[in-house]
Amino acid sequence: MTQHTDVVVVGGGQAGLAAGYHLRRQGLEFEILGADPAPGGSWQHMWDSLHLFSPAEHSSLPGRLMPVQPGETYPGTKHVVDYLTAYEKRYDLPVQHGTHVDAVRRDGDRLLVEADTGTWRARAVISATGSWSRPFLPAVPGRGVFDGRQLHTVNYRRPADFAGQRVVVVGGGNSGAQIAADLALDDRVDTTWVTRRPPRFLADYIDGRALFDVATARRRALEEGRSDSGGVASLGDIVAVPPVRAARDAGLLEAKPMFARLAADGVRWDDGSHTGSDAIVWCTGFRPALAHLAPLNLRGPRGHIPTDGTRALGEPRLHLLGYGDWTGPASATLIGVGRPARDAAREIAQLR
Template identity: 35%
Template structure:
């Protein structure tokens, strides 16, 4: 623990790598601590067929484009290869197998301890971990008596194990629809929703939807300046003919069930149906317990911050939070501008 770094970045996924690029450009001394044995974030844990909802031309990290046709929608494994190449291209100082256990602050210095027993000191910290490892599943009456399978979308890989099953996918977002459409090819699948899925066209006037979002500035509109969190779009991009598939009932949509029973679910109208598997595509929650001792979190465990700058702990920053500065902040296409903004603020802090 002889070195005091300018910055320690916690998390080596897309947010951490984008932060590393901008720190490197400013000539700062930093390390990126990655919990796993590869700095790929959560991408290896996503389902096999995951496809980006924005085209390659809008989905790259700073200064290095995703290779290939810019208007295609890259698959999970393409993104993994891209992230691997990105680390090599910029020789980012990533240390793997460094899961952070605690962050402490004494005076102007942070001390970061990892489960492997290592310890680091720095003048600033950027938390860039995301929340994939803390999936959210609502508690539904009767859930403990259900004899079928219950899993979160974070545990879904492919449709192989669900052949000829009766499956219910809970949710109406992009992942819920993509998983349900895939499952509907091999099983009887329904989307359980509070409101019908809202689809938006993939292409408008010959351009991908994200072209227009970027053009009008909605992608980076500073909602935070008005004391508001950037809204979720609440819509699903109509990739791969989702509109036609939903209209054909593959999958169908049903009002969210009210409870489980032993063999299945009880639908909103009181009808009971036998179900083999329920998959909750219900998102994630912050997983930042190691920051609690420095009063960085509110009562719900969420970071106390504005636009990625901690408002309770000087020198602490965030990249990759949902709605941090725009509705794209937690995505591959959104982390770069947020990282650039945060590093600029961090540099001013270091020069004080």
């Protein structure tokens, strides 16, 4: 049986919860469909040592400050999961956990959302599925012949899993640097860090607070027709969180250039040099998880759906939230998702 509502939010993580908060303030009826069986979004799947870039008070969703985690300047992932769980309960958000959305289709003047637990017909849909469920692995020669383990960021948990092993970490972003540092600081693991270009560390004093301010300033400049400052990308690629600083300052984060290919027993460079390896950790990023929107035929360059703010240009009843700057500056962050969520809810409230 098809259920009817004003809005269906696809995704029960931080972006979906922010959307729910603002949809309720607009007086709209809505359902939030989350694929994870429990609250917390992708944060419940992160590696053990991961901490936020920002203090708790600068890492909050709209309406409720994240409480400070005792003994920690930068909250850990369990604290974030607890916060999101409490947030969902505090605002009595109608999240149906363990619900996987298969497709969103046009159905006259409504959108039809087909999931494994039922079907919904809605005036509008907010897609907030993020990217964690769609890890990207580059096409590197020899990847199929390597005899060791190959993992992506999504599979990494702790250094103890690699005790006594040689590990190559691939990736020059935050995940690559943090996982390389996590492993390098454990003397049971022989770690090699590989990046496509020399790592660009941000100044040590820069954390998520400063990055949000930079992203906000860039948005304002673009809205006012001023030149593009480049935003966060102009400052560097890697936030020097305490473990990264510790490993860097100890000389443990000396990156090698990207290898040419994998061999059965490790990695090889064009000059003939070789590093043996028991495992490769690919910290090579993600792609937006948009398969459920395929029936709408909206995909544009680089797999993105063209938008005006959060609204899809090819389907005004669809909004995309939390995928990155193309759906709102800093919208993939806890503190940054509130503004585009508010804007999306306001636009939907004006639909007829």
